[in-house]
Amino acid sequence: MTTEEVAADQGLVRVEAAVKRFRTPEGGWVTPLDRVSLSIRDNEFLTLLGPSGCGKTTLLKAIAGFEDLDDGEIYLDGQPLSGTPAYRRPFNTVFQSYALFPHLTVGDNVGYGLDVAGVAREERDSRVGEALRLVSLEGLDRRMPRQLSGGQQQRVALARALVNRPRVLLLDEPLSALDRKLRQAMQIELKSLQHTVGITFLFVTHDQEEALTMSDRIAVMDQGQFLQIGSPAEIYDAPTNRFVASFIGSSTVLTGSYRGGRVRTAGGLDIAVGTRAFPEGEAVDVVVRPEHLAIAAVAGRPTLPVTLDNVVFVGSDLHLHGRLADGTAISALHRHARGEGELTPGTTLQLSYDPAALHVMKGSKP
Amino acid sequence: MSAGVVGRGRRTAVIGLLAPVTVLLGIFFLIPLGIMLVYSFLEPGLYGGVVWSFFPWNYGRVIGWPIGGGEEFDPIYLTIFWRSLKLALSTVVVSLVICYPVAFWIARLKGWRKNAVLFAATLPFFSNVLVLIYAWLLILRPTGFVNTLLVAAGLIDQPLNLIFSEFSVLVGLVFFLVPFMLLPIYANVERLDWALVQASADLGATPIQTFRRVILPLTLPGIVGGSIIVFIPALGNFVVAQLLGGAKVQMVGNLIEQQFLKARNWPFGATLAMLMMVVVLALVLVYVTRTAERNDAAKAVG
Numbered sequence: 001m002t003t004e005e006v007a008a009d010q011g012l013v014r015v016e017a018a019v020k021r022f023r024t025p026e027g028g029w030v031t032p033l034d035r036v037s038l039s040i041r042d043n044e045f046l047t048l049l050g051p052s053g054c055g056k057t058t059l060l061k062a063i064a065g066f067e068d069l070d071d072g073e074i075y076l077d078g079q080p081l082s083g084t085p086a087y088r089r090p091f092n093t094v095f096q097s098y099a100l101f102p103h104l105t106v107g108d109n110v111g112y113g114l115d116v117a118g119v120a121r122e123e124r125d126s127r128v129g130e131a132l133r134l135v136s137l138e139g140l141d142r143r144m145p146r147q148l149s150g151g152q153q154q155r156v157a158l159a160r161a162l163v164n165r166p167r168v169l170l171l172d173e174p175l176s177a178l179d180r181k182l183r184q185a186m187q188i189e190l191k192s193l194q195h196t197v198g199i200t201f202l203f204v205t206h207d208q209e210e211a212l213t214m215s216d217r218i219a220v221m222d223q224g225q226f227l228q229i230g231s232p233a234e235i236y237d238a239p240t241n242r243f244v245a246s247f248i249g250s251s252t253v254l255t256g257s258y259r260g261g262r263v264r265t266a267g268g269l270d271i272a273v274g275t276r277a278f279p280e281g282e283a284v285d286v287v288v289r290p291e292h293l294a295i296a297a298v299a300g301r302p303t304l305p306v307t308l309d310n311v312v313f314v315g316s317d318l319h320l321h322g323r324l325a326d327g328t329a330i331s332a333l334h335r336h337a338r339g340e341g342e343l344t345p346g347t348t349l350q351l352s353y354d355p356a357a358l359h360v361m362k363g364s365k366p
Numbered sequence: 367m368s369a370g371v372v373g374r375g376r377r378t379a380v381i382g383l384l385a386p387v388t389v390l391l392g393i394f395f396l397i398p399l400g401i402m403l404v405y406s407f408l409e410p411g412l413y414g415g416v417v418w419s420f421f422p423w424n425y426g427r428v429i430g431w432p433i434g435g436g437e438e439f440d441p442i443y444l445t446i447f448w449r450s451l452k453l454a455l456s457t458v459v460v461s462l463v464i465c466y467p468v469a470f471w472i473a474r475l476k477g478w479r480k481n482a483v484l485f486a487a488t489l490p491f492f493s494n495v496l497v498l499i500y501a502w503l504l505i506l507r508p509t510g511f512v513n514t515l516l517v518a519a520g521l522i523d524q525p526l527n528l529i530f531s532e533f534s535v536l537v538g539l540v541f542f543l544v545p546f547m548l549l550p551i552y553a554n555v556e557r558l559d560w561a562l563v564q565a566s567a568d569l570g571a572t573p574i575q576t577f578r579r580v581i582l583p584l585t586l587p588g589i590v591g592g593s594i595i596v597f598i599p600a601l602g603n604f605v606v607a608q609l610l611g612g613a614k615v616q617m618v619g620n621l622i623e624q625q626f627l628k629a630r631n632w633p634f635g636a637t638l639a640m641l642m643m644v645v646v647l648a649l650v651l652v653y654v655t656r657t658a659e660r661n662d663a664a665k666a667v668g
Contacts, residue, residue, distance in 0.1 A: 066564055086567040087576075099565035103583050113569035116579070164569065 011039030011075075012200055013063065013168055018072035020058050020224075032058035034224035035072065040168065040202060041217075045194050047203045049211040050221035051247070056204045059221075060170050063202065065089045076167065092161035093170040096177070098153045100145040106132070106156050107141030113164040131163035134193065151182045158190075162197060171203045175210060187213045208248045212236065220244050238359055245287045245361070252330040254286045255363060263360065267326020272302045274356030283363030290319070292358060293332035293351040295343075303350040306330055311343045318343070406636035409435070414630035424637035443621070443638070450617040451645070453532060454600035457539040458593045461547040464540070465592065466585075469552040487548050490541075499538050499609045506534050506610075530612035538606035543599060547592040554588025590657050594650055601646060618642050 020033040032055035040046055048056035061067040063074055065086030074081045081089060092113070100109050108115075110131050114124040132138050135155035145153055154174060161169055171190075175183045191214045194201045205211055211218045212232045219229040220243075228235055228244045239245035242253050256265035258278040263271045263286050271286055278284055293304065305325055312319040318334040320343065332351055343349075409421035423435035428447075430439040472483050490498060505511045506528040513525035528534055558581065566576040604619030611617070618638060625635030 064568060066567075086564070087570050087572055091568075093565070093568045095561055095565060097559075097561050099559065099561040101562060101565070101580060112566070112571070112579075116566075116569065116571040116575045160569065 012042040012077065013040040013202075014038070014075040014078075015040075015059065015063070016073045016075065018059065018062060018074065019070045020055075020062065020067060021070050031055075031224045033062070033069070033072075036221075036224065036226055037072075038219060038226065038229070040200060043198055043200055044216045045191065045201045045203065045214055047205060047211040047215040047218045048221055049205060049208060049218050049247075052206055054221045055224040056206075056221050057172060060093075060172055060202065060204050063168070064091055064093050064170050090167040091170055092164050092166040093172060094154075094157045094161050094174045096173045098145075098157040098174075098177075100153055100156055100160070102145055104145075105141060106137065106143050106145065106148070109145065109156055110141070110160045110163055112160060117164075127163055131159040134162065134196070135159045150178055151186070154178060154186065158193075162193075162199065166199060168200045168202055171201060173205055175205070176207070183210070184213075190214060212248070218248075220247065222247075238361075239287060240361060242285055242361075245285070245359070250290060250331055252288045252324075252328060254288065254328065256284060256286065258282045258284045258360070261355075265326070267324065267328060269304070269324060269326060271304070271358070272355040273358050273360050274354075275360050278360065278362075284360050285363050287359040287361065288330060288353070290331040290333035292353050293330075294353070295320075295332070295334050295349060295351060297350065298352045301352040301354060303352045304330075305348055306332065306351050307348045308343060308345045310345050320349075322349075402636045402639055405633050406640045408633045410631045410633045414632070416633055421633065424634050425641070427634065428637065428641060446616055446621055447618055447641070447645070449532070449615070450601055450619070450642075453536055453539060453617065454597050456536050457543060457600040458547075458597050460536065460540045461544045461596055462551075462589065462593065464544060465548040465551050466589070469548060469555040469588075472552055473555045473558070484552070487545055490545060495542065495605060496609070499542065499606055502534070502538050502541065502610060503529060506537070529610060530614050532611075532615050534610040535607050535615050535617070538610040539600050539603060542603070542606060543596045546599070547596045550591040550595070551585065551588040554585045554591075558584055586657060590654065593653070597649070598646055602642065 015036060015038040017035045017037055018033045019031070019035055021029050021031050024030055032053075034055075036055070036059065038059075048059060050056045058067060062069055063081075065081070065084065065088075069082065076090070101112065104112065107128055111124050111128045114127060119127070128141065129138065132141060135158050137152060137155050137159065140148070140152070145156065148156065154177075157174065175186050175190075178186060187210055190201075190203075203211075203214065212235075215232055217229060218232055218235050220227045220235065222243055228240045235244060235248055239248065245251050245253050254263070254265045254267075254269065254271065256263040256269075256271070258273075259280055261273060261276055263273055263284055265271065265286075273286060293306070297303065306320070306322040308320060308322040310321050312321065313336070316336060318336050320332040320334060321329070322332075323329055405416060406424055407420055407422055409417040409419050411417050421435055422432050423437040425431070426433040426439060427437045428439075428443040433439060472480060472487075475483060503510075507513070508525035508527070508529075510528075512528065513522075516522045517525060562580055562584070563576055566580045567573075571579065601617075602619050604617060604623045607615055607617040607620050611620075622635050622638045622642070625631045625638060629635075
């Protein structure tokens with residue numbers, strides 16, 4: 001792709017065939033970025049999702065300017081960024097460790113970017129106040145970072161980045177150090193904050209729930225490559241391969257071959273599926289999610305025999321864990337109701353399913 | 367209420383823990399210091415020893431007041447004080463300039479290399495100071511390594527007069543005291559969180575701004591600590607000046623040593639030691655409060 005073509009593309013930031021390799025201490029090579037391309041649209045909340053070591057943080061650092069690419073290019077508004085040092089890029093980062101300056105007050109931490117840019121005192125003070133108000137920390141500007149709780153430090157880091165009005169806000173697993181409750185609250189807050197400020201967010205996480213909650217689009221990464229880029233619903237309902245299906249949400253992926261609206265699995269099961277989009281004999285994977293299976297028999301619906309291993313009570317739901325006839329582990333979700341009978345491990349249930357709900361995708365090599 | 371109980375228990379524990387070192391310092395530091403203080407106000411005996419009568423004139427000999435008791439003011443002592451101060455301050459500055467970048471270099475080394483360099487930096491501690499200083503005499507003397515090399519290279523015709531000068535004393539002091547500067551600065555730099563440096567660049571600070579606003583303030587404690595523990599022994603040192611300064615470059619330490627061991631004038635030696643201590647305390651106090659103030663000011667400005 002030539003520069004003009006890249007400029008013509010809608011992306012605010014475009015990553016073009018980015019490659020990054022590292023030498024391991026053992027003398028081998030790891031490739032956290034293996035010719036990845038990505039277009040970040042203006043004003044979207046894009047999440048890079050993948051297991052640790054998949055390359056998502058490397059990509060974030062490359063965009064921020066902390067890592068040089070071995071090959072490929074990153075464009076901002078169609079202009080290549082290689083050769084532009086981190087401090088000249090209009091991006092700001094919220095670091096995983098927050099990286100607040102311990103020797104500066106909260107106010108001076110937030111004002112840091114404005115101070116080094118030489119913004120006049122009055123404007124600086126009003127923008128710092130505004131940023132602190134945005135993250136609900138007004139009145140704490142004279143505190144030192146160590147006097148704040150983890151959640152408050154997180155907000156300071158956010159305010160410190162947002163106050164500079166970056167073109168893209170880069171967030172490197174910023175919620176991973178918070179406890180569960182606070183994390184869930186911050187997820188919702190971050191999303192609404194992004195709406196308020198109208199800044200593009202590039203969010204890195206290994207937590208699929210976080211990604212599904214907040215993102216406009218999710219880019220699933222593994223071993224230095226994008227496996228699927230799409231909206232949360234697309235990625236959850238229609239994964240394109242086994243990795244995405246099992247990484248996002250819990251699922252059982254059954255391998256088999258397609259024949260006339262049914263899939264015969266390697267383990268000898270015969271599953272009815274809704275799709276007719278595959279040629280006869282095609283190797284396919286069927287994604288069965290816990291919510292697809294129901295205890296109650298529904299007239300006209302096929303069933304799967306599942307032998308229960310254990311039943312986990314989580315309040316609103318029961319998580320049923322068991323195995324299919326061929327030994328494949330499978331889970332089902334059951335909305336709990338008062339006074340219903342006990343489910344005993346060891347019994348075999350016929351769980352009904354809607355063939356149209358099951359997602360079938362082209363078979364991937366196991 | 368329970369907090370008060372805990373607080374009291376903790377106070378007892380602190381007192382208990384501090385007691386041994388307090389007693390030790392009291393016996394081995396404060397008592398000798400007290401003896402020196404008393405001696406500095408006594409009259410020197412004719413053949414060594416002291417005469418037990420109030421005799422403040424020792425101080426007059428050095429600082430010009432009070433004058434009396436047959437002692438006269440001699441500006442040579444102030445000259446030596448001034449030279450010692452200059453040399454000690456130069457030692458601090460030179461070792462700081464050497465150690466600060468080196469500390470960063472060591473901190474970024476990996477694995478065994480780091481340990482090897484740190485071990486090398488502490489090597490001088492394992493050998494005798496006299497031998498180390500004497501080695502510099504061999505290196506710097508007119509027929510020594512440096513001059514031979516320079517003459518052979520055709521850079522100079524005549525060997526340079528490098529020894530028995532303030533320069534050679536400075537070289538010796540820096541060489542002897544550099545580890546004392548390196549270790550506290552290294553300890554500080556090692557703890558420096560590089561994510562903060564990255565954060566600073568991320569927020570748009572140029573490398574120079576990052577250094578001034580983040581790296582320097584965060585490594586200041588190491589610089590202050592290193593400066594103090596280099597300055598004090600540099601000011602009191604007499605071995606280096608004795609060997610590398612010859613008769614020309616004397617420091618206060620030499621003066622004190624001579625009074626005690628050669629002139630056998632203990633009261634005057636004690637007077638010089640007391641004056642040196644006053645100078646050290648005053649300078650360290652000013653230095654520490656000033657750097658603390660500057661740090662506060664930097665915080666206020668941001």
